[in-house]
Amino acid sequence: MSVPQRNANLESNGIVTYVAGWTLGGGTSVNNMVFNRGSPYDYDGWANITNDDSWKYSNMLEYLKKSENYQGNFPSDQHGYDGPIPVSQPRYAPGLENWLEAGRSLGHAITTPNGPQKMGFMPREFSKRFGRRVSAYAGYIRPFLRTRRNLRVIAKSEVRRILFEGNRAVGVRYITNTTEGGQVSNIAKARKEIIISAGVIESPLLLMRSGVGPREVLNEAQIPIVKELPVGKGIHDHVVLGLTFVINNKSLVFDPDRDLNPETLRIYNAFGDGPYSTSGGYVGQAMLASTVAQNEGNPAWADYMLYPIQSASAPAIFPPAEGIAMADWETPVFCGVAAVRPKSRGTLTLNATNVDGDPVIDFNFLSHPQDIQVLLEGIQTALKIYEETPAYKRLEARLAPIEMPACDNLEYRSEEFWRCFIRQRGNSFLHAVGTCRMGRGQSDPDAVVDSRFRVIGIDGLRVADASIIPNVVNANTHAPLYGIAEKASDIILRDWEDRPGGSSSPSTFKKTHRRRTWA
Ligand SMILES: Cc1cc2nc3c(=O)[nH]c(=O)nc-3n(C[C@H](O)[C@H](O)[C@H](O)COP(=O)(O)OP(=O)(O)OC[C@H]3O[C@@H](n4cnc5c(N)ncnc54)[C@H](O)[C@@H]3O)c2cc1C
Structure with missing residues (x-):
């Protein structure tokens, strides 16, 4: 666990839990x-x-x-x-087509994540x-x-x-x-x-x-x-944070309660396909450059990543989906927003009184104002994707209401509100x-x-x-x-x-x- 962060994860008193794979293969x-x-x-x-x-x-x-x-x-x-x-790339990728269509309609390229990475939307x-x-x-x-x-x-x-x-x-x-x-x-x-x-x-x-x-x-x-x-x-x-949206088509999400059953297990064992093959509904991503990157002369070097999570339940560090008012045919979906070329730097040191104990970690997250700016622009793009593109308008996508008492004094969805939200919710991406x-x-x-x-x-x-x-x-x-x-x-x-x-x-x-x- 980190020391309390001054600018991140304030929703949890600034404490960031960093986990690692303590096993063969790490x-x-x-x-x-x-x-x-x-x-x-x-x-x-x-x-x-x-x-x-x-x-x-x-x-x-x-x-x-x-x-x-x-x-x-x-x-x-x-x-x-x-x-x-x-x-x-798994064949089972619910909602991927909507994501790529949204990117296309915003004028972005549909491209590959690895061969080599280019800017745009991709599986x-x-x-x-x-x-x-x-x-x-x-x-x-x-x-x-x-x-x-x-x-x-x-x-x-x-x-x-x-x-x-x-x-x-x-x-x-x-x-x-x-x-x-x-x-x-x-x-x-x-x-x-x-x-x-x-x-x-x-x-x-x-x-x-x-x-x-x-x-x-x-x-x-x-x-x-x-x-x-x-x-x-x-x-x-x-630094990553999550936004929750609601869409009108449950078939576009992985729902463990509905989708994991003997028949889908048989399909997985026979073909390596179907709901059992998903990594929690992660299907696509977008690699984009904020004005920070552009002003630095790096318009093709993405500094934020967006990724849709087509899952009925929230992944770790995202706010729980329970309690969102929804019709029977609706489902939550999530969008990860990550600042991926952070400028903030921190320290890791020994605990001097117990050198074999846990370290003292201060990530110093979001101490550089440009990291907050990048996340702000990432949030704005995510809202555009889910609220303005035909692909998501067809799904009647809407932002789930955000309960954030620390930001209640700010106009909901104003720039100042989002800056507050980023400090409350920004967390480690475990990278x-x-x-x-x-x-x-x-x-x-x-x-x-x-x-x-x-x-x-x-x-x-x-x-x-x-x-x-x-x-x-x-x-x-x-x-x-x-x-x-x-x-x-x-x-x-x-x-x-x-x-x-x-x-x-x-x-x-x-x-x-x-x-x-x-x-
Ligand atoms: C939950 C989680 C999800 C992630 N998701 C992704 C993802 O989807 N994609 C992605 O690219 N990255 C992801 N990452 C990050 C990625 O897995 C790590 O960046 C990467 O594994 C780091 O590799 P490493 O070799 O530096 O260290 P590690 O993978 O942490 O390996 C270190 C190894 O050393 C061993 N070890 C540690 N101390 C000692 C010791 N004193 N003596 C002996 N052995 C020791 C550990 O047991 C471990 O086997 C994720 C990480 C986590 C924790």
Whole structure:
């Protein structure tokens, strides 16, 4: 949980709950599987920040393609076809045609989310095969568990500290939970190097707990300093909020109570199709540029995303649909509005009095006024879509009344009302990045890793996960992370091949020590 935000989620006292997939496959085992590479401009921005052209989209494309087994509706040479992660567009997509028609009538292109992302309205693609999730674990690890002698998974375990000899990382201390409810402490020594991929929250915590972080944080927590680096500084995320509309056609939404039954289960098992194959009614999206992007000279680099949710029940963080006055034939639908190139930056630090406890996270959401402006324009576009386009007029779409006591003193639906609403309801999109920011190396005061994933000033230690992303992509994060992971593995192999007398031959860690701590 975050510290109370001054400008976001005020409806819930500003507390933002950030969840992650604490399991094999991480977030890809629990997420909504929405597959979006982000804009080519995002990657070009990273190349600029790192001064390393290998991060440009044109150079990252080989890695994005390598991870992909594209089965969607926009085949082209921009996609990969024999990677481990299937990418598909479900046939079951209630309401998608209305969404695309609305976009067309507003003069936007109907386009592809990934090949590469362009501005406009588009269906959503997902990391699914046959309507089923394929996680990082299912795609990259499980198939090789029995055949790769340099791969070993130690489940139910958690790395607690990175061990150093001078400025060289030499191993990790980890605990394994036993079936009897106890814990065993072990040390694993690295033969070559250590790669941390514990995610945007845990990777920086692991570094700080081990002595790599900001001087003031380590001093306060009385942790001996191995290397002073700006770990945890720069955390940021997309900010999302939901609008609820009412339409007159229940067949255009996924209703679990109505749609999940033995017959639809049979269809799912036989064809991977039907209501069981949906990710909660997510069917499409629009990638659009606000006046902020346009005034900055980036009219083709979307800074807000809209996405219809064709579901009878509200997804998490959206206000509940119960209590909305509706006729029998009507149903709620939802529209997500997200600021996807946020400028606000926050911090993640250790709790100095309990370094192994929960971190102190201040996303500092919506502290930059332009983030609020972008959301405001996103809301205005959503209202136009649902209230003014023929596609939704036919459905008699209307905005469900908004109960927001904190904004009651403002004229309903005025600009000031929406600004208040944004602060009350803006929340994390669960796409946080930036806690072990990648940069130019030693000379970059904001950088924790260099553009080859190496922790600056430390030998034998890299970080490869969402924490290294300096500026979040303008869309969901797991697709770019597959590309980043492919790039990391390529760089690491090459670095070892290039060493004098070196080889990239398989090598696992050496387990050196076993100590029962408590049972
Ligand atoms: C509910 C939810 C919905 C989402 N929906 C989408 C979506 O639809 N589309 C999309 O693109 N993105 C989505 N995301 C975001 C996306 O899943 C994440 O950005 C992505 O998974 C981050 O990858 P990562 O490798 O950086 O970290 P993670 O996926 O968090 O992986 C970190 C791994 O490290 C392990 N770990 C952590 N600490 C330790 C430790 N100390 N020792 C050992 N292991 C450790 C964890 O168990 C986990 O397996 C969603 C996220 C969530 C939580």
